[in-house]
Amino acid sequence: MDILQKIVLQKTREIALKKSLLPADQFEKSPLFGKAGKSLSSALKNSKSGIIAEFKRRSPSLPKINQHSPVDQVASAYERAGACGMSVLTNTHFFGGTLEDLLLARAATSFPVLRKEFIIDEYQILEARAHGADVILLIAAILKPEQVRDFTRLAVDLGMEVLLEVHDEEELDRAFIPGIQMVGVNNRNLKTFEVNLETSKRIAPRIPAEVVRISESGISRTDAIKELREHGFRGFLIGEHFMSTQEPGGRAAEFIKSLES
Template sequence: MDILTEIVANKRKEVASSKELYPVKLLEQSTYFEGQPVSLKKYLQRPDKSGIIAEIKRKSPSRGFINKHVSVERTSIGYMQAGASGLSVLTDNKYFGGTYEDLKVARSFNFCPILRKDFMIDEYQVIEAKSLGADVILLIAAVLDKKEIEKLGSLAQSLGMEVLLEVHDEEELNRSITDKVDLIGVNNRNLKTFETNIQTSIDLVDKIPSDFIKVTESGLSQPETVVKLRKYGFEGFLIGEAFMKTGRPEKAAKEFIKQLI
């Protein structure tokens, strides 16, 4: 079993358990549920922002712990003060060390777009994302077919949220494009080898229709890489590990973003 298959199998069990513990009616009573989501699309296009979607990620399946004891409050506030266009918060616990509380903390201290980064496979998780204060959800083409993407994306949009569709290659892109997503992200990481190559983004950028905001993810460890990919037409740059592997991720983000201006 490859890691993605394993993660999705585990996620199905988690979702089944959550449905029993926290019914949808309970999620809808959250203080965040009636809130108006903030548009990541608009923030990525703001001239006073960097286009960086700064991520809070404690660990990954390939690297293990990256920053086990990160302060979500300090880091999220620092990311936004540094000029990030939005936040990405991992909420998967078993494989990425994230928690739902991480997203709630980030939400309570920041008025900005927040992406809930998780493996979304069920409509319940979309409602859950809204109840946690997320503005954007991630849908991964590698684990969903087009009908599932349309179903989950449609629900998210009906709740006022935006949808970031993640693809790894042209086949995933072609079979997944739908108006039920708002942004398309190219993940430069090969899910089988875990190697990253920004050529993946360069090869796919012109194949993404112009009515979608284009985001590039993984392997963006140098400011010059962002500058290069910007010239190809990318407006969003999701960066986690490059910041998180340092003692103070928010300071690393500040230095990184300074070099983009």
């Protein structure tokens, strides 16, 4: 069993437990549930940097990235640095994130916030909206085409955008449907955790022109972003490069200033 399969198995168990305690209709009582979402795709189209800054404490490949920086302070610093939006890991078992991280990031900022999670059930989408998410991540590798379709429709109905994550051409061709605003190419193989930026460049021509292209994982140089822009990418999700310091917001500010100069 590879790491992706382990994550999905653990997530399946967690969702079953949550459903036994908190019915999905309870999420509609959240004051955030009916609020209009903020558009990450529009922010990226109008941005000079295209940076989506991520909050991540750890990962299966890096057990200690940053265990100390408070999420609300990091979120505020990312926004001041000029990031277009923020990605918040909410997976606890493998990444050390929580839904409270998402809630605090939303409370501390006004830019779009993405819930980065292994979504396999509509319950998680309702949960995301109730905790202030503007965007959800759908990972093609763990979803059937009909799930992508149904989850996208639900997200849009709730006022959220969808970022579809793919790792190769087959996933893109199988999972993409009209209505998805953004496609993210993950340069990290979720089965081996190896990173190769050439993955983004190779898949870019297959992504519809009207869809915002986002490159994810392994980006730590401004030169890499300039290269990726030549392939039509408008968004760049960066986590470890920022979070592996004592001041993630400070590093993000330096990076964005260098990128825009």
